Amino acid sequence: MSSNTIQADYPQFHRCEVDFTTRTEYVEGMEALKAAHQVLKEWTFTPSLPERGYTNRTLYLNVGTLEIRERPVTQQMKDVFTGGRGFGLWHLWNAVTPKTRWNDPENEIIIMPGPVSGITQYPGSGKSLVVSLSPQTEIPIDSNVGGYFGPLLKFSGYDGLEIQGKSDQELIVFIDGQKGLLRVETAPAEPVDSHVLAEILTHMYAEDEKDRVNISVVSAGSAAEHSLIGMLNFSWYDKRRGCIRLKQAGRGGIGTVFRDKKIKALVIRGPEVKGDLNHPKDFETIARTGIKLHKELRSNDPVQCLMRRNGTAHIVEIMDAYDLLPVHNYQYGSHPETHKIASYIWDQRCTQRTADGCWYGCSMACAKGADGVELRTGPYKGHRVTVDGPEYENAAGLGSNCGVFDAEYLLELNFYCDTYGICTITYATICAFVMECYQRGILDKERTGGLDLTWGNAVDDLEMMHQMARGEGFGKIAGLGVKRMKELFIRNGWGDPDLINDIGMENKGLEYSQYMSKESLAQQGGYALTNKGPQHDEAWLIFMDMVNKQLPTFEDKAEALYYFPLFRTWFGLYGWCKLPWNDVAPSDNAKTSEPAKIPEHVQNYLDIAGAMRGVKLTSEDMLNESARVYNFQRIFNIRMGKGLRVHDHAPYRSIGPVTREEYESRIERYEKELREQAGIDPAGLTLEEKMAATRKYRTDRYEKLVNTVYARRGWTLDGVPTQARVKELGLDVFPELVEIVKAYGG
Amino acid sequence: MRQLRIDMGKCNAGRDCRHECEEACAVKVFKLDGPEHAALHIRELPDGTGQAILCDQCGDCVVVCPADALKRNKMGTVVLDKNLCVGCYTCIGFCEKHAFERNPEWVVPFKCIACGICVKACPHAALEIVDVPTPDYRII
Numbered sequence: 001m002s003s004n005t006i007q008a009d010y011p012q013f014h015r016c017e018v019d020f021t022t023r024t025e026y027v028e029g030m031e032a033l034k035a036a037h038q039v040l041k042e043w044t045f046t047p048s049l050p051e052r053g054y055t056n057r058t059l060y061l062n063v064g065t066l067e068i069r070e071r072p073v074t075q076q077m078k079d080v081f082t083g084g085r086g087f088g089l090w091h092l093w094n095a096v097t098p099k100t101r102w103n104d105p106e107n108e109i110i111i112m113p114g115p116v117s118g119i120t121q122y123p124g125s126g127k128s129l130v131v132s133l134s135p136q137t138e139i140p141i142d143s144n145v146g147g148y149f150g151p152l153l154k155f156s157g158y159d160g161l162e163i164q165g166k167s168d169q170e171l172i173v174f175i176d177g178q179k180g181l182l183r184v185e186t187a188p189a190e191p192v193d194s195h196v197l198a199e200i201l202t203h204m205y206a207e208d209e210k211d212r213v214n215i216s217v218v219s220a221g222s223a224a225e226h227s228l229i230g231m232l233n234f235s236w237y238d239k240r241r242g243c244i245r246l247k248q249a250g251r252g253g254i255g256t257v258f259r260d261k262k263i264k265a266l267v268i269r270g271p272e273v274k275g276d277l278n279h280p281k282d283f284e285t286i287a288r289t290g291i292k293l294h295k296e297l298r299s300n301d302p303v304q305c306l307m308r309r310n311g312t313a314h315i316v317e318i319m320d321a322y323d324l325l326p327v328h329n330y331q332y333g334s335h336p337e338t339h340k341i342a343s344y345i346w347d348q349r350c351t352q353r354t355a356d357g358c359w360y361g362c363s364m365a366c367a368k369g370a371d372g373v374e375l376r377t378g379p380y381k382g383h384r385v386t387v388d389g390p391e392y393e394n395a396a397g398l399g400s401n402c403g404v405f406d407a408e409y410l411l412e413l414n415f416y417c418d419t420y421g422i423c424t425i426t427y428a429t430i431c432a433f434v435m436e437c438y439q440r441g442i443l444d445k446e447r448t449g450g451l452d453l454t455w456g457n458a459v460d461d462l463e464m465m466h467q468m469a470r471g472e473g474f475g476k477i478a479g480l481g482v483k484r485m486k487e488l489f490i491r492n493g494w495g496d497p498d499l500i501n502d503i504g505m506e507n508k509g510l511e512y513s514q515y516m517s518k519e520s521l522a523q524q525g526g527y528a529l530t531n532k533g534p535q536h537d538e539a540w541l542i543f544m545d546m547v548n549k550q551l552p553t554f555e556d557k558a559e560a561l562y563y564f565p566l567f568r569t570w571f572g573l574y575g576w577c578k579l580p581w582n583d584v585a586p587s588d589n590a591k592t593s594e595p596a597k598i599p600e601h602v603q604n605y606l607d608i609a610g611a612m613r614g615v616k617l618t619s620e621d622m623l624n625e626s627a628r629v630y631n632f633q634r635i636f637n638i639r640m641g642k643g644l645r646v647h648d649h650a651p652y653r654s655i656g657p658v659t660r661e662e663y664e665s666r667i668e669r670y671e672k673e674l675r676e677q678a679g680i681d682p683a684g685l686t687l688e689e690k691m692a693a694t695r696k697y698r699t700d701r702y703e704k705l706v707n708t709v710y711a712r713r714g715w716t717l718d719g720v721p722t723q724a725r726v727k728e729l730g731l732d733v734f735p736e737l738v739e740i741v742k743a744y745g746g
Numbered sequence: 747m748r749q750l751r752i753d754m755g756k757c758n759a760g761r762d763c764r765h766e767c768e769e770a771c772a773v774k775v776f777k778l779d780g781p782e783h784a785a786l787h788i789r790e791l792p793d794g795t796g797q798a799i800l801c802d803q804c805g806d807c808v809v810v811c812p813a814d815a816l817k818r819n820k821m822g823t824v825v826l827d828k829n830l831c832v833g834c835y836t837c838i839g840f841c842e843k844h845a846f847e848r849n850p851e852w853v854v855p856f857k858c859i860a861c862g863i864c865v866k867a868c869p870h871a872a873l874e875i876v877d878v879p880t881p882d883y884r885i886i
Contacts, residue, residue: 290835293839294840354809355811
């Protein structure tokens with residue numbers, strides 16, 4: 001199904017024309033805010049540009065002791081960890097011990113643009129990887145984020161920024177890559193919510209209007225202070241709209257760590273961006289490959305995904321049509337009101353005729369913006385704002401998964417998540433969980449402090465979020481996340497513990513992202529067999545499994561859980577976005593031997609990475625580069641007390657039908673499965689017996705998948721990389737890694 | 747707006763000329779030798795006809811430029827501000843007329859600005875600068 005079909009079905013909906021240049025402004029009084037700053041430390045450095053993608057140094061800042069220094073990027077770091085997420089994990093490994101907790105001063109926030117990050121010719125090449133110990137999972141989290149901060153940091157002279165320590169007063173860290181100056185300033189008076197703060201700081205630190213595009217701000221928000229689900233916003237200045245835009249390092253609570261360190265914002269002022277600042281070895285190959293993809297997007301995006309018009313929300317109606325859209329906390333896969341939040345709505349509601357990339361040269365341009373949104377609730381009630389997105393995850397999560405089928409409220413939910421500095425995906429899954437608890441009597445109005453959390457009640461949903469931002473009431477409890485809420489509800493005796501555990505969609509302490517995986521075995525593994533918790537960054541297999549039908553056999557699914565997590569890890573090592581890999585495809589892709597991999601695009605990436613570094617890279621090199629970091633991260637998890645088979649346990653809601661209603665909604669599918677795959681004749685069995693048989697069949701199948709995937713990855717049945725695999729990957733140069741796997745039977 | 751047009755009835759695709767239009771553009775506008783450096787191109791096709799690759803100032807490149815480096819000037823001609831250009835080549839990839847180009851020696855790309863130098867150089871008077879209504883920007 002294409003979005004065009006849907007649009008044709010709803011011709012009565014007319015384009016919403018808004019003036020995209022007017023909105024509530026927040027810069028008044030900026031001088032007084034600036035006057036209250038006190039410089040705690042000033043430090044100078046020599047700005048430099050990367051050579052073949054690397055500046056060969058990173059910047060270390062301790063916000064507690066105000067120690068600032070440069071650290072070399074060694075050849076061993078490049079050989080073993082490549083860059084980006086690999087460098088981030090390595091720095092974090094050296095910073096923490098197994099006893100370090102997320103709110104200890106030793107924990108770090110590490111921002112690492114990879115070696116290609118900042119090239120302007122190939123779409124999706126401006127990403128930074130943010131790494132920290134997660135407050136939610138208590139293991140390393142990594143988050144892939146757009147916005148200009150990472151590339152501008154690289155062009156100021158650093159391959160990354162490592163922040164350690166805890167401050168006792170509110171800080172802004174300003175890095176001026178034009179002047180070679182770093183200042184740590186107190187910032188007592190600025191508001192913390194991102195849409196206000198990023199705008200103020202962009203104006204405050206730019207030398208004039210033209211300079212605003214050289215500024216990027218990293219900030220969180222007030223809900224990040226009172227919850228474990230804080231995220232970081234990375235800004236850029238949108239010249240056409242005349243406002244700041246935001247992209248999020250969302251998952252895992254890094255914004256909570258940021259506010260716990262009392263950092264209000266990081267601000268970078270980079271040099272003017274030009275097309276060759278990464279100084280690749282072979283610019284010509286990068287230019288040629290980039291133009292090829294621009295052409296492909298021009299010709300194919302309008303007939304494939306319409307990313308340029310709707311962003312990732314283009315799949316809302318597709319997921320609904322295939323019964324895969326999360327509805328009411330992943331109970332169901334479709335809903336009669338989905339058309340109210342489908343892509344044609346966002347096509348109309350987002351401003352078109354503008355360039356919406358989150359870094360220069362991204363002609364996929366999925367960072368859509370809905371302008372002229374007038375807020376109806378909360379501290380910014382009545383303000384007119386620009387909302388980024390909504391992306392698919394937000395439309396599905398904040399929308400169908402919570403029963404909210406109102407586009408304007410959905411935008412408001414999306415807006416407040418962003419400005420309050422909390423992850424939309426995480427918040428959505430939390431809200432879906434509490435709404436189901438409300439449905440089933442585990443929660444009631446008394447337990448929620450008066451919130452009526454019935455499906456679709458967007459006003460009380462927003463009030464829960466406002467409470468989270470104020471650190472009050474049930475909103476504060478929700479900010480603990482699903483794992484801790486499950487434990488609390490069970491401890492309070494509020495419901496059947498088995499049911500609460502079955503419907504609480506978390507693994508390793510992280511909430512599931514917005515795909516209903518119970519009918520896709522590949523996605524069940526794609527979620528729970530992850531290093532950092534259930535997100536689709538590592539293995540977004542549901543589309544190729546259920547829509548494109550590219551993984552028909554058990555073996556195909558297991559193999560996909562070997563290849564794709566490694567392939568997708570590679571994006572994070574270099575600073576790439578995944579969307580231009582498979583949200584557009586060459587016209588002849590279906591005729592290739594492995595269409596799911598999109599071989600031409602894989603070759604594009606290999607060509608560009610090789611041209612950047614001056615080496616020739618093969619697919620095997622790619623998988624090895626990724627496997628080193630992927631296995632290192634697994635061992636890191638084990639070092640921190642997770643990373644074993646028990647931690648790859650999936651909640652049953654992600655595998656099969658928990659309740660009678662769910663079973664009955666797909667009874668034909670489940671009975672066919674019992675007959676044809678489980679070898680059980682459902683005739684004569686009670687509903688409870690059929691549900692139990694389905695549960696056993698599906699749980700056994702998941703465990704069989706785990707065995708097969710672990711073996712393919714070179715891990716023991718307990719999920720520990722074997723010593724042989726560690727040696728094969730060259731990770732045995734670090735004896736402490738060998739010691740860990742040995743201790744756990746690897 | 748100003749727009750360069752060609753009458754393919756008069757131009758016979760370089761069969762009895764030396765591509766003076768391209769040469770004049772390359773030398774006088776870009777100070778480079780060789781028709782490949784020109785902002786317009788005339789190709790001979792195997793069937794005996796010709797093909798002209800010209801910018802019609804449609805403005806698609808203005809819409810897709812992420813750096814806001816492409817604008818219409820007072821005469822409606824789309825011009826590139828080299829200081830703002832970030833060398834991403836989205837303009838090249840999204841130009842349906844293949845009229846936005848790059849020279850491997852430069853990071854910034856280039857295009858026709860309807861200056862008319864080629865018009866004067868054409869021995870067959872096949873080229874002309876015309877004044878046409880400026881089209882609306884399209885959703886691309």
